[in-house]
Amino acid sequence: MSVDPGSRVPVLLLFARDEFVDRAWRLPARHWPNRPSLVGGRDERAGGTWLAVRPGDGSAGPRVACLLNAFGTFASPERRLTRGELPLIAASPGGYVGDLDLTRYDPFHLLIGEADGMSMLTWDGRTLADRKLEPGTHLVSNRGLEVEDDRLPTAPERAVTLIEARIRHFRPLLQAAPRPEPAPGPGVPTRAAWDGWMRLADGDGLDVDDVRALIGRHDWGGDAGVWMTTSVSLVALGADGVRYDLNPAPLAGEWLEVPVR
Template sequence: MCLIVVGWHAHPAYPLVVAANRDEFLARPAVPAHWWTDAPDLLAGRDLEAGGTWMGLSRGGRFAALTNYRDPTLHRPGAPSRGTLVRDCLTGNDDADRQLRKVAEVSAQYAAFNLLVSDGRQLGIHESTTGAVRMLDPGVYGLSNHVLDTPWPKVKLARERFTAALGCLPDTDAFLALLRDDEPAPDHHLPETGVSADWERWLSPAFIRAPGYGTRCSTLILVDHGSKVTFREWSWNERGEFASEVTHRFTLASGR
């Protein structure tokens, strides 16, 4: 997952709104969001290589999502899959703060990452590169492959467009439009993360099309004050074209 924008109590009718793109190698197999047979209360896509997930929601209202931290010098060959951290947060029972602090105790074992977790009452983040765990106030937050709200061009633009899209709810077309934006940032605004200039350019838009790599799916999650959830996910093929769509609607078991 390489771009997540979260509206946390930023809309009067929807306490949680999430718009996200998962970017991954095209050859890595995965399946779209579904209710897991081995964890029946978990709705998430699944990485078929390591068995974990990048983002999901539980019937009880737990939310978790992870992005990798882009810095080739922090690469850890043989490290365990970070997707298991997301799964464990979604199936755990601790509140968000305690859940993230438990992750922080072991995060050095993994390649660098950022992890967002909500228990339905609070939303927090752990950044493994800084070691920080913090709970977030109501607002709109953007996360890519650096720490929260790093002002990369795609993060800044996505937050601005997400905030505008909140005003259009319940219409959701603007959220998909921001996730499908494949316009690269100007070269003079590109970050320097240790990859080549070509890769910085390929990775700079919200929607990525790069050699052997790209945006594999886009997800929109809406949770309203009546505990009704809409979880909508679009999958894209190797050319970045529409491949499939799934929509799940349900009411949180917690009656949030």
């Protein structure tokens, strides 16, 4: 993420979704009749999403909400609700997940962006932390906000290996990359709009089996199956509205601008 209050486009988000390859989903659209203003990809198993965009109108400004699984204490199976509903709640006008009974949800990180900046909610299964992100560049993984000293929650060894390798590789690249100012609307292709970030969004040329890969593929073996980056999203919030671009098949490299109006 990049937060720059002085920019024409104050909030930029690059989001890579990792999921099991056999988990079906649908391309971003207005999939939820009870939330007609929201645009997002729909998880066919549970009906929720990992990223929801609200374009904004005269009564409410634009907003994006995206979800990452976290580590911590899991909800009891008989009470568990899908975390996929959380971005939908957070992206809706007046929506705040802190008002929910969070003991019914497994741990999560929820990023919420508006034209004036970004905030991050973290639920570890016991407590909820709510923080406003400072201006600058930030990386968030399943461990949470990745900072220079890396004093972060514990996690399974294999997950830590993958997360730390990604962070070490991509943090300096993100910090050094020219910051784009993507404008919404037709006429400007994704690669031109996001110029300075496109190499990062395409995975920086790393092989999918590389431990550092942003666009990765990992076979957990046994009944677990193959886990891979199933889509990459780019979202910009600014004075001119929202721009939302998606690569729905990162290994193919085909980008499209998602209609949000």
